[in-house]
Amino acid sequence: MTSDAASARPEPADEVVDLCRDLLRIDTTNTGDNATSAGERAAAEYVAEKLAEVGVDAVIHESAPGRANLVARIPGTDPGRDALLVHGHLDVVPADPDEWSVHPFSGEIRDGYLWGRGAIDMKDFDAMVLTVVRNWQRTGVRPARDIVLAFTADEEAGSDYGAHFLTEHHRGLFDGCSEAIGEVGGFSYTIDESQRLYLIETAEKGIDWLRLHARGRPGHGSMVHDDNAVTVLAEAVARIGRHRFPVVVTDTVRAFLEEVSDLLGVELDPADPETAIAKLGPIANIIGATIRNTANPTRLAAGYKDNVIPGRATATIDCRSLPGQSELLEQQLRELVGPDIVIEYIQRQPALETTFDGDLVDAMSVALRAEDPGARPVPYMLSGGTDAKAFSQLGIRCFGFAPLRLPADLNFSGLFHGIDERVPVDGLQFGVRVLDRFLRSC
Secondary structure, three states: OOHHHHHHOOOHHHHHHHHHHHHHOOOOEOOOOOOOOOOHHHHHHHHHHHHHOOOOOEEEEEEEOOEEEEEEEEOOOOOOOOEEEEEEEOOEOOOOHHHOOOOOOOOOEEOOEEEOOOOOOOHHHHHHHHHHHHHHHHHOOOOOOOEEEEEEOOHHHOOOOOHHHHHHHOHHHHOOEEEEEEOOOOEEEEEEOOEEEEEEEEEEOEEEEEEEEEEOOOEEOOOOOOOOHHHHHHHHHHHHHHOOOOOOOOHHHHHHHHHHHHHHOOOOOOOOHHHHHHHHHHHHHHHHOOOOOEEEEEEEEEOOOOOEEOOEEEEEEEEEEOOOOHHHHHHHHHHHHOOOEEEEEEEEEOOEEOOOOOHHHHHHHHHHHHHOOOEEEEEEEEOOOOOHHHHHHHOOEEEEOOOEOOOOOOOHHHHOOOOOOEEEHHHHHHHHHHHHHHHHHO
């Protein structure tokens, strides 16, 4: 490479910001409806173009018009080793510009943060991966093992048009993959100036999205009516919304709580983990949701006229089950809603849990400590779900590892699907350095 070419090569610290801004400016809103979802094809084509610029061939697979997924493979130096899958989704949840301080698709940089829908969920990681691969291609770096890249659609609505489509219809793309990394792991939680926990996702709750259906006798709204579907449904929804399911501490959550209790000097009572969790500040919401099954009402629908009592009413409940608890959760819900409510599942995907050990975990830890000597990697359970649910069906061992060093006072968990989603620019640049070290050696 000539000196002029080398001097023209963008620095990864700058390029990751530029790539992330570009991705944020592509509106990839996933409404859960093919007719109103947008932008996934444009985002996949952008990623394909950026890979093609440095000589990486990628193929786009559409599951439906506009619902685009991209897959590429980076050859490693040791073809005898199993491949590593690196996956990130391109879709985002909706955002109302009127609620935001900046336009959610502006990619604005302000106060040391890059703002936009998808900044942490998860176009930051998409940009990190692109930056690392582009830099490798320009400088002649090859990883130790094959790296399979997957940029997917539809993660925010259950992955039917994304990761599940790929694993069901293009299974061969993942031949040789034994391990995977994806979103919501490797982020920091500050203990003090010299110590930070880095939470690596080794488990995630199951998705149990369901609809409740109530039926009653239609009638005039002015009459006394003792068979009202809306009343029956509302009572059932209220019982679910107010219910707190029993505490169950899994191996992953226990390991995390033991680590953090030791560092914070907080006594951990296994029968009352909520006391220790309450002291975790910004991450208490995530951890607190992983010690029990949860069920949150999210939508209601009934009626067609103000003075007509409808014959049917429905509600949507976002349920998340702990590993091995999905059937128990269904039993608990049926007891809560009573015999007059019909339960219909609209998504049912299993919880995942793996152990916090092995060469891949060691490589994560080494890469984190190289960039932050105060890093202390720990396992944790994600309260939500990811594309790992699809890829695990291929026998792939899945982790969440999208490294970010975060400001101590940032409410990171509150940014997911929230207003004013943003990622610290220096955290994004930290993530590129860690990911580069990790992927070179893992």
